[in-house]
Amino acid sequence: SKKYLKVRINGRTRQLSGVGKTSVLKRSLTTAHVLESSGASVPDDCETVVNSHVDGPSTSGVHCDWEDVSPKNRPEILSAFLKAVEVGVCAQCLKVGSAYCPQCSAFFCDECVRTRHIGLVHSAYQNREPLDLSIKFACGCTPGSSLKVTLLDAFGGYHSAIIDACASCHCTEFLVARNYFPLSDRTSVFASFELLNSLDSIMIHGITSLSKACTILQNRRIVFGQRPNRDLYYDLRRNNTLGLYREFLAEVAQFPSVCTLCRSKDLGPILHGDALMGWRRRAAVGAEIFQDPLDADLPFPFARVDLSGQAIAPARGACPNWTAGETSYICRASSKLDVKGFFIVACRHGFIWSCSDVRTPGERLIYPTTLLRAAVQRLGVQEESVTFVYDVACKIGSKVKSKLAVPVFHAYGHESKCRLNNSIRVTSGTGITDGEICERIFSFLRPYGRILKEMRIDRRTRLIAHIIGMYHLRLDFESWLVSRDKLLSKKKYLIDQKVREVRQLVPQADFTYQQLLQLGEQWLREDAHAATQRTSDWLQKMRRLAVEKRQALNALNRCIGSHQSRLLTRKVDVLRTEMKKVLESSGSQYTLKELENASSAIYSRLDNHTIRPFPLAVQLAAIEIFTTSIRSTEEVQRVNAERDSLARFNSFRLPITEVCSNKSSDCSGSSSSEDELD
Incomplete structure (x- = not known):
């Protein structure tokens, strides 16, 4: 019978048929756990159970079972996990704790859970049921009137709270100073800054709607058995709370208004x-x-x-x-x-x-x-x-x-x-x-x-x-300036490469760098002047239509489906009709069949440069050497001026309170190095 070797790799069972010790070593399976062998030569070091890495895709003859992720096959971890989310050690007195607070990420006993959460808007629960923790704030001044408000915690949970404030301490100002923002001017509901910052970050960086952002946060409560008793999205959308909070956030973040x-x-x-x-x-x-x-x-x-x-x-x-x-x-x-x-x-x-x-x-x-x-x-x-x-x-x-x-x-x-x-x-x-x-x-x-x-x-x-x-x-302007320096180095290398190409094409001329600069400037000026003197505008338009028609015909030959075929056929007919109108208005003696060929010799004069005793490749290279050299010199001046401007700004810049996440290049909108498209 055919030999096989059954091994476990990264939690998966694989059966290798017709393998021996040498082939197992080649597949980097020497540290895999051997489950079963049928006459195969098994290496001695295959007894250790570790996660091995297989280089490349699996080869033929390798059969993979479903990955073993069942918690029942890991009873020790399962029992410890259930204890971690159902009962634990009190974080205050080290007794057995039966109440868990997701915000604190800790267990508390029946006595400490209330003393620990005095003045905290947290959603503690016991036996998967939320606890009714009394929340009370006081301004610390002379006793005044009490006001009942509703507070939203960081996970979108609603809590009732009592505010004891004197006549001189306004309730809204009192709660805003303690990081609770009013949902509107007409309601007594306040949301924590942490909740609003989380929703804003999810929407901006996750590129999602407010409805989905609220669902993401409230799903964390559902995992712990706490069903939302009010619609968070409806309250925020009706009052435009997040929009108002962003306006206040802009005052703190100090969004730049100048570059x-x-x-x-x-x-x-x-x-x-x-x-x-x-x-x-x-x-x-x-x-x-x-x-x-x-x-x-x-x-x-x-x-x-x-x-x-x-x-x-x-x-x-x-x-x-x-x-x-x-x-x-x-x-x-x-x-x-x-x-x-x-x-x-x-x-x-x-x-x-x-x-x-x-x-x-x-x-x-x-x-x-x-x-x-x-x-x-x-x-x-x-x-x-x-x-x-x-x-x-x-x-x-x-x-x-x-x-x-x-x-x-x-x-x-x-x-x-x-x-x-x-x-x-x-x-x-x-x-x-x-x-x-x-x-x-x-x-x-x-x-x-x-x-x-x-x-x-x-x-x-x-x-x-x-x-x-x-x-x-x-x-990140500092990284942007570094990318400009790298781009200047690439341009310098490109100029040297073009100079070598010209010298290889016309070795008898033995051009120097300065001579190529002068020739490039002269030839560019002559070509630009010659282009302005051309009157074959209709021929330019005709070639563009011919190219579009050829592309549409190629797409028509490859298309699948009657709808796409009708659209392309209609486009071809429109282009042919427009070409007829251009030809009639030009008064030319060319036929439409001749002009429909975009590579026809009729269009060759549009691309001809001024007649010179050098190949066209040499002329184009000299012009590119000139333009790249001049533009690189201008870029050096700009980069130096921009670097000085950044240094002056950094020397006079005041510290800004950081309210947002760290800088990330994926949100900058511009790459670290500017891609060249020419």
């Missing part, structure tokens, strides 16, 4: 704008009490965007490749939604200077222009000194006074004349910023969309401001 690294006045700040179209709100929520808040009621960093005026049309000569900001483009949006997105303007360090809800179907140019002015006003600088990075910056060229730039990732979607003149890599003073900081912020903000959709507009706005404030507290 530490933007304090330097030597170099103009770099601002980025973009919209997050996933943050929506259902219009029916709170429709009967909806009021548009006044400017003074908008929390930082919100700013008002006036949509009553005339729509801003794109600038003349802008790229036709993008529909964002087009007044003639009608985006289909549900009438059930009154908020379609969220627009922000942030600096390159990740600090949000201004933001607003997007209430129009689609992204309009009124949002970047208005929020840019609001951010510049809060910065306290001239608009001409600011560099504004926007995905379709070419469309707002004449609408703002700031210097405009297109992010690295979106630059390749623009026409060549726009890319060579507006890309952030060719815009002076931008350093090696890639312009995608808004996308990094959205990676942190996007998950909150599911809990913001069903909120009243006023509570929603304040919650967003609180989320942004918590995000600002976690910005």
